[in-house]
Amino acid sequence: MYKSLLRPLLFQLDPEKVHYLTTDALRASMKLPFARSISQNLFQVQDPRLERDLFGLRFPNPVGLAAGFDKDAMLVDEMGELGFGFVEIGTLTPKAQPGNEKPRLFRLPQDQAIINRMGFNNKGVDAAVERLRRRKSNIIVGGNIGKNKITPNEEALNDYLYCFKALYDVVDYFVVNVSSPNTPDLRALQDKEPLKRLLLAVQEQNSKMPKPKPLLLKIAPDLNMAQLNDIIEIATETKLSGVIATNTTVSRKGLLTPEQRVTEIGMGGLSGKPLTQHATQIIRHLRTFLPPEIRIIGVGGIMTAEDAVEKLQAGADLVQLYTGFIYEGPALIGKINRKLLNG
Numbered sequence: 001m002y003k004s005l006l007r008p009l010l011f012q013l014d015p016e017k018v019h020y021l022t023t024d025a026l027r028a029s030m031k032l033p034f035a036r037s038i039s040q041n042l043f044q045v046q047d048p049r050l051e052r053d054l055f056g057l058r059f060p061n062p063v064g065l066a067a068g069f070d071k072d073a074m075l076v077d078e079m080g081e082l083g084f085g086f087v088e089i090g091t092l093t094p095k096a097q098p099g100n101e102k103p104r105l106f107r108l109p110q111d112q113a114i115i116n117r118m119g120f121n122n123k124g125v126d127a128a129v130e131r132l133r134r135r136k137s138n139i140i141v142g143g144n145i146g147k148n149k150i151t152p153n154e155e156a157l158n159d160y161l162y163c164f165k166a167l168y169d170v171v172d173y174f175v176v177n178v179s180s181p182n183t184p185d186l187r188a189l190q191d192k193e194p195l196k197r198l199l200l201a202v203q204e205q206n207s208k209m210p211k212p213k214p215l216l217l218k219i220a221p222d223l224n225m226a227q228l229n230d231i232i233e234i235a236t237e238t239k240l241s242g243v244i245a246t247n248t249t250v251s252r253k254g255l256l257t258p259e260q261r262v263t264e265i266g267m268g269g270l271s272g273k274p275l276t277q278h279a280t281q282i283i284r285h286l287r288t289f290l291p292p293e294i295r296i297i298g299v300g301g302i303m304t305a306e307d308a309v310e311k312l313q314a315g316a317d318l319v320q321l322y323t324g325f326i327y328e329g330p331a332l333i334g335k336i337n338r339k340l341l342n343g
Contacts, residue, residue, distance in 0.1 A: 090144030276301030287315025
């Protein structure tokens with residue numbers, strides 16, 4: 001029903017307006033009588049064979065919601081009702097910020113892709129903390145943290161530490177995001193020495209907490225082989241719990257969308273089907289050279305159940321959806337889990 005009826009209607013509207021329209025509708029619908037039982041029958045797949053024990057956490061299934069969809073932790077309980085095994089909120093910054101100018105979100109239907117240049121728009125980490133304190137479900141939540149646009153890279157560590165300390169009591173794991181292409185100079189923090197300093201400092205703070213939380217790093221798909229090998233070295237040296245591969249790409253290679261339209265859209269990170277194979281290749285390389293105790297969450301171009309299985313076979317321990325969720329609807333979550341059960 002989603003692909004045949006709802007999606008054609010929604011795709012006639014502005015993508016960002018549709019996002020808030022559908023999320024508001026989802027929150028409202030889950031308050032209706034019997035909504036949860038209907039959702040459970042339609043979308044949820046519960047089976048002990050889907051459970052994954054990672055980072056000292058038990059994931060009910062390996063399919064998560066990627067960061068960027070629920071930036072402000074508005075939908076954590078509702079995403080659990082749709083069958084996700086975990087939800088990653090954010091990217092959150094210390095101070096609320098509006099993000100980049102609109103329009104900043106664009107569909108490329110011919111490519112089953114999205115270009116966004118949102119720019120870490122969020123209501124600030126403290127507001128998200130208050131919402132997480134009020135949530136009703138026990139779904140696993142990851143906190144994806146970044147820096148404010150106005151914060152220079154030399155002071156970025158302060159932003160990451162602020163977010164870490166604010167979220168510590170209300171999330172189950174952390175993700176350091178230095179790979180978004182939509183915050184000026186952010187990706188410079190992926191360079192070897194700045195990244196190592198940042199991660200060591202966050203890990204030092206983590207070690208001071210009553211119970212250290214799993215710390216992961218989200219990387220860009222645009223790293224060359226030398227940079228990727230630096231990531232492997234740094235992840236090992238800083239004793240990360242995991243790597244999330246990958247964020248959106250700045251590449252526009254091989255798109256079916258007319259070049260004029262792509263040029264009109266301009267800058268931003270590309271996600272969806274064009275990223276499928278490249279993200280999988282990065283996962284395969286990471287799994288080959290990372291120590292086995294450093295886990296991998298695979299994200300990027302998972303549009304079908306087969307795409308998810310391919311990433312898991314390449315070495316991912318868990319997978320995350322974003323663009324596939326937009327194009328295929330919540331049924332994709334169940335399709336992946338049933339594929340894993342039935343082969």
